[in-house]
Amino acid sequence: MDKQELNILLVEDNHVYVELIKNTLENEAGYRLTIAENLQKARECLNEKHPDLMLIDFFLPDGLATDLLSGHVDHLDCPVVILTGPGDATPAIHSMNAGAWDYLVKTESALADITHVINRVMRDWLHFLEKKQATDMQQRLMSILEATPDMVAIFDADGFAQYVNVAGRKLLGFSQDQNLSELRLTDFYPVECAKIIRSEAISNAIRKGQWCGETELLTRSKDTIPVSQVLISHFGELGGVAFFSTIIRDISEYKRVQEKIEFLAYHDSLTGLINRTQLHNELEREIARALRHNETGAVLFIDLDHFKKINDTLGHLAGDSVLMQIALALKANVRRDDVVARLGGDEFIIILSGLPIDKAKAAEKAGEIAEKSRQDIAKIIHAESHRIQVTASIGIALFPLLEGGTHELIQHADTAMYHAKAQGRNGIAFYKQGMSDAVSRQLKLEVALRKAIEERQFRLYYQAQVNIGNGQVSGAEVLIRWNHPELGIIAPDEFISVLESSALISIVGQWVFETACYQLAQWVADGIWKDDYHLCINISPRQFRDTDFTAGIERVVKKTGVPAHCLEMEITENIVIYDLDKAIEIMRDLHGLGIRFSIDDFGTGYSSLRYIKRLPVNVLKIDRTFIQDMCTEKDDASIVDTIIAMARHMGLDVVAEGVETQDQLELLKSLGCPNYQGYYFSPPGTADEFKQLLLAA
Numbered sequence: 001m002d003k004q005e006l007n008i009l010l011v012e013d014n015h016v017y018v019e020l021i022k023n024t025l026e027n028e029a030g031y032r033l034t035i036a037e038n039l040q041k042a043r044e045c046l047n048e049k050h051p052d053l054m055l056i057d058f059f060l061p062d063g064l065a066t067d068l069l070s071g072h073v074d075h076l077d078c079p080v081v082i083l084t085g086p087g088d089a090t091p092a093i094h095s096m097n098a099g100a101w102d103y104l105v106k107t108e109s110a111l112a113d114i115t116h117v118i119n120r121v122m123r124d125w126l127h128f129l130e131k132k133q134a135t136d137m138q139q140r141l142m143s144i145l146e147a148t149p150d151m152v153a154i155f156d157a158d159g160f161a162q163y164v165n166v167a168g169r170k171l172l173g174f175s176q177d178q179n180l181s182e183l184r185l186t187d188f189y190p191v192e193c194a195k196i197i198r199s200e201a202i203s204n205a206i207r208k209g210q211w212c213g214e215t216e217l218l219t220r221s222k223d224t225i226p227v228s229q230v231l232i233s234h235f236g237e238l239g240g241v242a243f244f245s246t247i248i249r250d251i252s253e254y255k256r257v258q259e260k261i262e263f264l265a266y267h268d269s270l271t272g273l274i275n276r277t278q279l280h281n282e283l284e285r286e287i288a289r290a291l292r293h294n295e296t297g298a299v300l301f302i303d304l305d306h307f308k309k310i311n312d313t314l315g316h317l318a319g320d321s322v323l324m325q326i327a328l329a330l331k332a333n334v335r336r337d338d339v340v341a342r343l344g345g346d347e348f349i350i351i352l353s354g355l356p357i358d359k360a361k362a363a364e365k366a367g368e369i370a371e372k373s374r375q376d377i378a379k380i381i382h383a384e385s386h387r388i389q390v391t392a393s394i395g396i397a398l399f400p401l402l403e404g405g406t407h408e409l410i411q412h413a414d415t416a417m418y419h420a421k422a423q424g425r426n427g428i429a430f431y432k433q434g435m436s437d438a439v440s441r442q443l444k445l446e447v448a449l450r451k452a453i454e455e456r457q458f459r460l461y462y463q464a465q466v467n468i469g470n471g472q473v474s475g476a477e478v479l480i481r482w483n484h485p486e487l488g489i490i491a492p493d494e495f496i497s498v499l500e501s502s503a504l505i506s507i508v509g510q511w512v513f514e515t516a517c518y519q520l521a522q523w524v525a526d527g528i529w530k531d532d533y534h535l536c537i538n539i540s541p542r543q544f545r546d547t548d549f550t551a552g553i554e555r556v557v558k559k560t561g562v563p564a565h566c567l568e569m570e571i572t573e574n575i576v577i578y579d580l581d582k583a584i585e586i587m588r589d590l591h592g593l594g595i596r597f598s599i600d601d602f603g604t605g606y607s608s609l610r611y612i613k614r615l616p617v618n619v620l621k622i623d624r625t626f627i628q629d630m631c632t633e634k635d636d637a638s639i640v641d642t643i644i645a646m647a648r649h650m651g652l653d654v655v656a657e658g659v660e661t662q663d664q665l666e667l668l669k670s671l672g673c674p675n676y677q678g679y680y681f682s683p684p685g686t687a688d689e690f691k692q693l694l695l696a697a
C-alpha cells in the first residue's frame with residue numbers, strides 16, 4: 001500500500017505521546033493522522049474518516065480500548081494496534097483476545113519502531129482481507145452450486161464421487177447426507193450408457209478437456225432419466241487429471257415436448273393417424289419394399305360424402321367425433337403393418353402392403369378391404385347423441401407403378417375416388433388409364449351446372465303422349481333442357497348424371513316438378529287440359545331418396561293447386577334397388593295424394609315382376625330401344641308383345657317410347673299397345689308449342 005495514502009486514526013489522550021507519534025508518522029513516514037482523545041471521538045472518527053489503521057491507547061478517559069473492540073471487531077474495517085504502558089502485559093493480552101492485530105508498548109525505542117509495526121500489520125491485514133474474500137467467494141460459489149437446479153458433481157481422478165450437489169442427489173434419489181464416495185461416475189448410468197461414458201465421455205474429456213452429450217442417468221430406484229451432460233477434466237500441476245467435474249441437466253420435459261412436436265409434425269392431432277408428410281415417407285418405403293420383394297400394394301383414397309353437411313348441421317365437435325370414429329374403424333379393418341393416414345378434412349388414405357404379385361388377385365383383395373371399410377363407415381355412427389349416417393367414396397390404385405412415384409400414385413387413387421363419386425357416391429372405383437380426363441370433365445361440368453342453377457338457365461320441354469286408338473293427345477312428358485348461354489340448348493343425357501352424382505339433382509328435380517305444376521295449373525285454368533290427361537315428370541333415384549322428397553311434392557301440389565291425379569311420376573327400376581320397402585312406402589304416400597307412377601325404360605333394367613307386383617305402379621313405358629328395331633328384329637317385337645300382354649294381365653297402362661315411323665305405330669296397334677310417344681307424332685317442344693297441340697285436340 002502506498003504510504004502517502006495511509007490514513008491512521010490515533011486514539012490517545014496523552015499529548016506527549018501524541019506529539020511523539022505524530023512526529024514519526026506524519027513527518028517521517030508521511031502518513032495522514034487523525035487524532036481522537038477518547039472513545040467517544042474515536043467512534044465518530046471511525047464512522048467519518050474510515051481510517052486504514054487505528055492506534056489506540058488501552059486506557060482512555062472514557063473507557064478501555066477493549067470497550068471499543070469487544071463486540072465490534074468484526075465490523076471494524078481496519079486493523080487495530082493497542083498502545084500500552086510498559087510493565088504490565090495484561091492489557092495487551094486482553095486487547096489481542098478482543099481482536100486487536102498487534103500491540104505496542106509505549107517506550108521510546110518501541111515508538112521509534114512504530115512505522116515498521118504499522119507496515120507489518122497492514123501487510124497482515126491485506127493478506128487477511130484477501131483470504132477473507134477468497135473464503136467469501138468460496139461460500140458464495142458453494143451456495144450457488146447447492147441452489148442450482150442442475151446436478152453438479154466432482155469425481156476424483158479414479159472416478160469416485162467427491163461431491164454431488166443438492167439437485168444431483170435429488171435427481172438420483174440420494175439423501176443429502178448419504179455418503180456417495182464409494183460410487184464411481186459410471187455407477188450413475190444404465191449399462192449401455194455407462195459403456196459410452198467409459199469409452200467416449202471420459203476419454204474425450206481427458207483428451208480434449210471436456211465432453212458434452214446426451215445420455216441417461218440411472219436413479220437409485222432404477223428409473224432412467226434423459227440428461228444433457230458436460231464432463232470436464234481438471235488437470236494438476238504435473239499435467240495429469242486431478243479430478244473431473246460434471247454438470248448434468250434433466251431434459252425429461254424437453255424430451256417430452258420434443259417428442260410431442262415430432263409426433264405433431266408427422267401425425268394428425270385429431271385422430272392420431274399419420275399425416276400427409278409422413279404418408280409420403282411411408283408410401284416411398286412401401287413402394288421400395290414392393291419392388292424389392294416383388295409384391296403388389298394398394299393405395300385406398302377415402303373421401304367422405306357430404307361431410308360438410310355434418311359440420312354445418314351438427315357443429316364441428318360432432319364432425320370431429322365422426323372423424324375420430326372413422327379413423328378407428330379404418331385402423332381396425334387393416335393389419336398392423338398397413339398404414340392409415342388422414343390427409344386433412346374428410347380425406348383418409350390406407351396403404352395396403354404385401355398383396356399378391358398377381359395384379360388381379362391384389363385388386364380383388366384391395367377391393368374387399370375397401371368394401372369392408374366402406375360398409376363400416378356407412379354403419380350409423382352416433383355422434384353427440386345424434387344419429388349420423390356417413391358414407392364414403394373410395395378410389396383404389398395399385399403399386400408399384402411402371403412410371404411415377406408417391407405423388408402420381410396418390411393422384412391416381414384420388415382420381416379413382418372422384419370417379420366413384422361421379423358414379424353416385426358411397427362406392428368404390430379402381431384407377432384406370434384415361435380416368436383423369438373424365439373426372440376433370442365431370443368437375444368442370446359440375447361447376448357450370450351450379451352456375452346454371454344460380455342463373456336459371458334450365459328450361460322445360462313437353463312431348464306429347466298419344467292414345468293409339470283415337471290418335472288424340474293423352475298427356476305429355478316433361479323433359480328438361482339446359483339453355484347454355486354459349487352452347488345453346490343442351491340435352492339432359494349430357495348433364496343429368498352429373499346432377500345426380502353431385503346431388504344437385506335434388507334442387508333441379510324440385511324445380512322441374514314445381515315449374516311443371518305451375519304450367520299444368522295454367523293449362524287447367526285455360527281449360528285446355530282434360531281431366532284424364534297425364535303430365536309425366538321424371539324423378540331421379542337420387543331425388544327419390546331425399547328425406548324430405550314426399551313433403552316437398554305435397555307442398556308444391558298444394559301450393560299450385562294442380563289436380564294430383566293428372567300427375568304421373570316416371571321412375572326407373574333402379575329406384576327400388578336401394579331399398580324396396582322404403583320405395584313402396586314413398587310411392588304409397590304419393591299415391592295417396594292421387595299421383596300415378598310409371599316405370600320408365602321398362603325392359604332395360606332390373607325388370608323383375610316380383611317387385612313390380614308389389615309397387616303401386618300404373619304404367620309401363622316400353623324403352624325405345626325395343627321399339628326402334630321391332631319391325632326388323634323378331635326378338636324385340638316379341639319383347640314388346642310380352643310387355644304389353646303382361647301389363648294388360650296386371651291391369652297396367654302402357655306407353656311405347658320413341659315411335660318414329662308409321663310401321664312402328666301400326667305394329668304397336670296390332671299388338672294392342674294403348675299409347676305411344678315419339679317423333680312420329682311430335683318431338684319435345686316448348687310449353688307454347690305443346691299448347692298448340694292441346695288447342696288442336
Ligand SMILES: Nc1nc2c(ncn2[C@@H]2O[C@H](COP(=O)(O)O[C@H]3[C@@H](O)[C@H](n4cnc5c(=O)[nH]c(N)nc54)O[C@@H]3COP(=O)(O)O)[C@@H](O)[C@H]2O)c(=O)[nH]1
Nearest residue numbers: 479480491492493512538539540600601658659660678679
Ligand atoms: N331426372 C330427370 N330426368 C330427365 C328429365 N328430363 C329428361 N330426363 C331424362 O333424360 C334422358 C334424355 O331425355 P331427352 O334427351 O329429353 O330425351 C327424351 C326424348 O327427347 C327422347 N325421345 C322421344 N321421342 C323419341 C323418338 O321418337 N326418338 C328418339 N330417338 N328419341 C325420342 O326420349 C327421351 C325420353 O325418354 P324417357 O324419359 O325414357 O321417356 C331421358 O332418360 C329422360 O328421362 C328431368 O327433368 N329429370
